[in-house]
Amino acid sequence: MQPDPATTVPVPAPSVRRIGKLSRPAFVLLVLGALALISIICFMTLGAKGSWSFVLPFRGRKLLALGLVAYSVAVSTVLFQTVTNNRILTPSIMGFDALYVLIQTAIVFFLGIGALGTLNPQAQFAAEVLVMVAFSGLLFQWLFLGEERSLHLLVLVGIVFGILFRSLSQFMQRLLDPNAFNVLQDSFFASFATVDTSLLVAASVIVGAVTIVGIRLMHTYDVLSLGRSQAINLGVDYKRTVVIILTLVSVLVAVSTALVGPITFFGLLVASLAHSLLGTSRHKYVLPAAVLLGIVCLVGGQTVLERLFAFDTALSIIIEFLGGVVFIFLVLRRAAR
Template sequence: MAEQTLTHEQAPALEQTPAPGRTPLTGERRSGALPTARAGRRYLVVVVALAVLTVLITLGNLAWDNPMPIGSTGFWRIAELRATNLVIITVVAFCQALATVSFQTVTNNRIITPSIMGFESLYRVVQTGAVFFFGVAGITIIQGVWQFIGQVVLMVAFAAMLYGWLLSGKYGNLQIMLLIGIILGGGLGALSTFMQRLLTPTEFDVLTARLIGSIANADASYLAISIPLAAVAGGVLWLRARQLNVLALGRETAVNLGVDHRRQTIAVLLLVSVLMAVSTSLVGPMTFYGFLVAMIAYQLADTHDHRYVFPVAWLTGFVVLGGAYFVLKNVFYAQGSVGVIIEIVGGTFFLAHILRKGRL
């Protein structure tokens, strides 16, 4: 077979053609979450934009409609009182964002949230049971730092029992665990509904305010417990970002890469349960908030690497919750309806997502 010869015009063109896996300009190999310089710039722009929105929302909540002159002692006193709500929003956004992204990773499903495991139903049973057995005074009985710790411990213990039972056995199955979680959540929800039907109108009105996710439900004294718990659980998940990347590849691939899939899955789910227990006990149930934040974060980050998804998810969670709180408080004067609005918007996005995909 005759050898092919190159003309003088073809040789330079061949030298300029990049090898497979090399960028056209530098010829250097690039791989990872952000494989091109353009993807890196896009991610940086997204993070900066979200950070700017976070700062603007923070300043707006602190300064908007503040009757005292900016910089005065009275202004900072009022701003300090409002800062508590911003800290609560930050903690809730952190918990929901990291918990939902991690939960969707280990379950390999982008449309479910940790709420499916019955955390919010358990919260409703505790709140409803207190009013059912002790009347309106029951709300006061379950308020306090120790009562808050008790609710968190109860939710985490419930999750640990469920995960340990359904995933540690010889025939442990993640799908069965999710199905049983849905059934238990439905059963606890039915029990709550039954007790609510037996309440007086006054007791029901008081209870309803507790069962709607709201920043007003949180007590500043809970932050001394919530912040360390969220920081430890979320920090461990953040440090496990590379392992989460492997778990996202599926059980077979993770096992072939030397990862103990079952043990790692249980560890992640327990950390997720801590974050969800803190968030739910702090402000109440927000079923679609985590789904909304995770969906937007994946679209904005445009990568599957958890090292990059986690920061975007956290900032997105703050922008969504903080922005909704600012608008409802200062425009519609209905800051207590933040949970309702987020549930409506999140539920709408959920349905649109399913209808667009055509499958679960």
């Protein structure tokens, strides 16, 4: 039964406290949007020397990369937490990005460093994403598709997988010749100052495609956050929907890891902040809020560090520190209950 558009009314949201004429989520989104805009303007203009025709495209590419990272990390974390029905685990904590690093290392290890140079970086990136999706599909679907499992088991499995992937990568890296290792390691150190801009076109296309699929599933997210049995009871095709969402999550993790390297706690930071600022779990608010928070953190943080303090690679450390604090806080609060 399709709703008659004429009688469609907005979803009631009496729960939200109102600030002025705006509901609380709308107010939060407005403030975050303004902050993100200010960050972007500052990032593009502050400390610009020389011709604008050089500065704007140069910084624009970096801005696009940071934006894609913020978007990928925020959306993948929120959706992953919705599907797994928890607020502590994120794709990075479960070892998704370690998997990506492993795939890249394996390529260099088995095909040689020449493979990185001779292949078209965009085509190589697309291939890596495909491998990533296939592997994560095999590895993680059995975890989330069967009957419900305890969160503690998932945390342990995630940590074990993460260590396994990292150890395998490190083992292969030890056997590489120093030149190859050097090139490889460069891409694994999370850095927002030296984003890899050669993949921007491929990354934008992929993120765009993910977004189109994601928006078509938008109505299922709130229902999935009620948990598996309620989602099935309410008629969501659970298995199919979760497979699609986990695939989207793997693709987004691949995009962000390829652009800036693995970042463990950033997603947790923005997702938790979005939830607590909004006071509601509705995805139509949480998803944009998390993305805007990500942009404020990355673009704003990078601007402040580069222009005010002239630091270069410290942003990832600061973000990881804050995110780690949030993680410990969440774990402790859960234990206290």
